[in-house]
Amino acid sequence: MDAAAAPAAEAPASEGAPAADAPEAEEAAAEAEPAPAVEVEPAEAEPAPAVEAEEAAPAVEAEPAEDPAPAVEAEPAVEAEEAAPAAEGEPAEELAPAVEAEEPAPAAEGEPAEEPAPAVEAEEPAPAAEVEPAEDPAPAAEVEPAEAVATPTPAPAPVPAPPAVPLPGPPAGAVPAPVAPPAKAPVEVPLDPVELAAASAFGRVAEDGTVFVTEKAGERSVGQFPNAPAEDALAFYVRRYLDLVAQVRLFESRIPLLSGRDLDTSLKNLQEQVGEPQAVGDLDGLRVRVSLLQERVAQRKAEIHVEREAARAEALGRREQIVAAAEEIAAQDVVRTQWKDSGEHLHGLLEEWKTAQRSGPRLDKAGEDELWKRFSKARTTFDRNRRQFFAERDAEHGAAKTAKEALISRAEALSSSTDWGATAGEYRNLMQEWKAAGRARRREDDALWARFRAAQQVFFDARDAQNQALDEEYGTNLEAKLALLEEAEALLPITDVRAARAKMRQLEERWDEAGRVPRADVQRVEGRMRAVDNAIKELEDAEWRRSNPETQARVSSATSQLEAAIASLEEDLAAAVAKGEKKAIKNAEDALAARRSWLEQIQRSAL
Incomplete structure (x- = not known):
């Protein structure tokens, strides 16, 4: 199979971090037919040199690395989506698959990352699919941290991997890798050609693939990229430099948004990363840029301190207002206090205090304790006054209940009386005593009033029944008196006082003989008769004044x-x-x- 038919399928991590090779172990190569192994690149791991199989196994290209290290055993087949750990003991964040990186980049040669690498012929080995794990995360304060340059870690001793399981269909003599579920190919963010060219001017690649960076102190080796074009090797480390620049730029933009602790942590992390990074670019200028951030960070921390003090002063003022409001509630006149509304108001002040304690700025402990003592004292005073008030009111309610029960007993004793006039007067006196007795509890008072009213109602119902019977009896008397009224009113207007008085005397005698009329008609008929009598009296008085x-x-x-x-x-x-x-x-x-x-x-x- 041609080498051209097996292009490398790169699946770079978030910011293109380098990784070491994960070649097949010699033991696995001796037991199985040659098959391409997918390289698993731990962050900053040492490169593993190509290992030839005992039976003409194809050589595996080594990824760029800083210094040669022993080969690290890997799984026989690894997809770009799920890269197996290269050293079985590397940190989890250095073994993250490329698809989980925050900013995945596309494969270098356009092949999908999920496609397994084909078998490689021994005469012309092709590079295996590269799976670059994500770098260490940036400081916690940054929202989208760029990759941090990890310190190279020596790889552990090789661990034999289980042989690959043959699948039907591959070419004879090759053991294909198991196929993982397909995943979306990561998309690489294109780099600025101007920045790429400017950074490339600070590096070079030796004939053996070693990459050097030029610094103020001289050249320094940053890694090795054997069996690869010099442009690719240099671009790999330039990308690292540009990642650092992106981190610095992101931190600069987020200085106004971070807390003091996050500022210190992020700045310290950047300083460590730009110390001796394995990258190619203007590292001296980047270090100067990072050092200048110290002044901005210090200034921002001073602003944060001022803002914190202002917020603390404002929070202290609000706490004092809460305490003053609570003390005002506690100092209310217990007689005029609306206990329900005041209690709800005081509870709302307590909830506001708790909210300020949870989410507000931290106050001075001594000052906060003093305010809390005042607030707690106000609440205690309010609760004590409320308990005392309701205890006294309960006592008053009890006394009123006792007095009203006695009045009810007297009212019930009078309910069967037939002495209508005297008993009605007694009930009026009982009503005055009832009003002076005060109120019991609402439900009890309503029940007592119903009993008192029922006792009165028995008497008044009996009186009304008696009056109704009398009214029916006095109906004929009413008719007689109405006839007498017509005769009396016929005397008006009066022309002869003496004759009118004589006639009026006769009518009054007959009026008395007619008897009583129904109660509802007494005032009406008596009023009409009295009006005629008053008219006669006025004329008699005038005549007397003249004749006196x-x-x-x-x-x-x-x-x-x-x-x-x-x-x-x-x-x-x-x-x-x-x-x-x-x-x-x-x-x-x-x-x-x-x-x-x-x-x-x-x-x-x-x-």
Whole structure:
């Protein structure tokens, strides 16, 4: 089978981290026919040199590595989606499959990562599929951390792997690898050609595949990429450098968003990564860029400190407001306190305190304890006042209940009485005592009132029944009195007082003989009869005033005096007119008008 028919199917990790080869073990090669093994690349692991099988097994190309190391045993067949651990003891994050990386890159030569590598002929071995595990995660504070450059770790001793299970269909002499479920090929983010070219200027590749980076202190070996074009080897380590640049750029953009602890952790991690990274690029410039971040981090930490102090002061002020509100509730007059509303308000303040404690800034312990003592004291005072208030009210309710039960007993004893007038008065007195007894508990008070009302109702129902019977009996009396009313009202208007009074006396005698009328009609008929009697009395009084000798004597004397005064004033007025004295004329006229008015009133009252 041609070597061209077996192109390498790269499945790079998130940021293109290098990995070591996972060649087939010599034991597996001696027992089975040659088959291509998928290379599993642990992060920063040492490369494993190609191992020739005893029976003309194809040589496996080694991935770039920093220093040669013993071969690491791997599973006989590994898909790009699920790469088996290369050393059985490497960290889990260094053995992550390429498809789980945050930013997967496409295969270098366009082949799907899920396709198994075909068998490789011994004369012209083809590179096996590369599966690059994800690098160590970046600092926890970063949302999308770029890959961290891990420190090379020596691989453990080889562990024999089980032989591959033959499947039907492969070429004779080859043991195909088991096929894993297909997975989506990772997509590689294209690199900026300008940045790639600028970084490549700081590196070179020796004839043996060793890659060097040029730094201020001189050249330094960063790894080896044998049996590969120099451009690919250099691009591999340049990509690492660009990953570091991306991490620095991401950290710069996130400085305003990170906490103080995350700033320190991320900065320390970057400083460690740019110390001696296995990468090719302007590492000196990158180190300077990272060192300049220290000042920005310090400035941001100072801002965080100021913000934290301001938030702490604001939280302290709010806690003081909570305490003041609780103390105000506790200081309320117990008589006027709305206990339910105040209790809910105090509970809301407690929940607000808990929320501030959970999610707010941490306060000074001494200050917070002092505020909590005040808050707790206010709550204790409120609860004590509430218990005392309700205890006193319960005692009052008990006393009211006892008093009302006694009133109910008296009311029930009177309910069978037939002394309607006196018993009705007793019930009025009981009602006054009931109001003065106070209130029991709502339900008990309602029940007591129902019993008290029922006792009264028995008496008043019996009285109403008696009155109804009397009303039926007095119905004929009403008709007689209505006829008498018609005769009495016929006297109006009164022309002869003496005749009207004589007729009224006769009607009153007949009125009394008619007897009682129904209670509902008493006021109506009595009122009409009283109106006629009042009209007669008014005329009698007026006649008496006219015929009274004493009244006549007083009227005559007053009349004589006023007439003499009027005559004298008329003489004074005539004299003043003759003299032309205006003031005397006016005084005489006013006095004369007053005397004449008095005389007219006296004469009218005598009629």
